[in-house]
Amino acid sequence: MAAKRAERLVNLVIALLGTRQYVSAAKIRTIVPGYEPDDGTDRADEAFKRMFERDKAELREIGVPLETGRTSAFDTEDGYRIARADYELPEITLTGEEAAAVGLALRLWQSAQLAGAAQGALVKLRAAGVAVDQSRGLSIQPRLDAGEPAFEPCYAAARDRRALTFDYRRPDEQSATRRRVQPWGLVAWHGRWYLVGHDLDRQAARVFRLSRVTGTPRASGPAGAFEPPADLDLASVVAGSERREEQLVIVRARPGTAIGLRRHATPLGAADDGDDRLELRTTEPWALADELAAYGPDVLVEAPQRMREAVVARLSELASLGERA
């Protein structure tokens, strides 16, 4: 940004922090250097108004609590001030260990969407006298947002509590459908990002995979338009939506094969043909059927019959692949 403008903004903050009275725009124009001086022309007035409007917006955007009001009944127009108590970061004292934890935590965002915000927080904590040392500790680097263009608009709408409209395409549907949602928040769960919210058309809580959102979600209406449930636990909403009844599956695997399956299985000993019998538990039987079919002749499903049939159906499809190619 231009040094002149930065200088003017800093002077504006200092001037408004230093007063309890509301200061009119006209007064600000005379006491804060850098504004277009009043030479009586409309052009200069216009230029000042434009600059001042932009400056106010800029300060509000970075979180400066700029108040508008009148000090007394005799004031003829609104003035401005910054209440020191609202402006200042409260006292915060962290022990060395606690400061190290903060440094560690903020590294989580190093290359993610909230990285800029994390850096801002760090700057302010250091300015408050907290010695956050990021050189020690974990060399953790996260990417919490990889490849999810919908993250930012969904986050902003959830933060501001504004209604959100987006197109959502389920994998089993031919085309995307328009959804209107009150977004409660975003959750990274089992390696994927989800949006949790109240679906306005279905009048119920719904969970959306961010990667299935097509196009750019749009927020509409005023901020603070709704309240998420008081006892909301975002992660458990997603977990609940994925939770289904557990099923037991018994398979036979040739010795030394199906290593991945064995990592989640309980061994039941050897079958009469020398294969290992394994017990599996699943809440997603169709996903397990996919996995079992992928092991080819190394794995044979014993029970239940439904799982046997599902795997045989997949294998039959696969067996015809060579002919089609």
Place this chain on the structure above:
Amino acid sequence: MTPPSTAERMTRLLALVPYLTARPDGVRLADAAADFGVTEAQLRRDLDLLWVCGLPGHGPGDLIDLAFEGDRVRITFTAGMVRPLRLSTDEAVALIVALRTLLELPGLAEGEAVSRALAKVSAAAGHPAEVRAPVAISVGARAQSLAVVREGVERRRALHLHYYVPSRDERTERTVDPMRLLLVDGHWYLEAWCRRAEGVRLFRLDRIDEVAVLDEPAAPPPQAHERDLDDGLYQPGEEEPQVRLRLARTARWIADYYPVEEQTEVSDPPGGLAVTVRTSDLSWARRLVASLGGAATVDEPVELAAQVAADARAALARYAD
């Protein structure tokens, strides 16, 4: 959310005077620059700018005053900017979510310090923190190996791993030189030099079945570079062979999940998607196609389809017995 340079510089300018106020004995310019994450030259420009700012009147006694002594700077007049600006909502969210994520990590020794820091930060964040953070990160609980891997990374020791490779359905044993730990979309990865493969590899922590810290120091060779992850975790080389698949509607999610090079809508099958993936690991492609149970057909290479079909026929023969 990612502040443009204007907002970033304003945040810094408003924080600099309080920063110096909190360090009344002065601070080395180089240290201050590092604390703000800028170059020393940029820090000097910022201080020069502040030096001409001050209270209305802008007389000599109204301006922010700094004393430079050698490579150090200290503040002698603050013009009333003694405390930094409170945290914005995004800043509070970034901080609080990150601390909560740390708390969830298995085997984290600093758990108590993290809880205390979380309580203090939430209190200091004031209003924005009362807003329930609209982001949560639920880390897979299976990453029990995290504490051991982390120890190896921090103490710069080699690690011995039993690692499950899903594409080949193998459990492998290898010695690696750790470089860094990554948290990507809720999964932990160890980036390390693999002595067996003689290359940099990413190891997903939930696929590490056993891990031990060795006495010998971690010594990744000079050619071991951290990968730039901007284009995703897996970046196939251009020389790798292409696999061309046709996905039925139910398998379109593949295009979200894997680094697909090209994708085209097709009508055969109806609502389908033709995708191109590059991989030198045909056994990976084979497992992928087989796991889709017919919802993906193979356009190229022809032998891939033949292999999948042959496996399936052999399996069907067992069911027929």
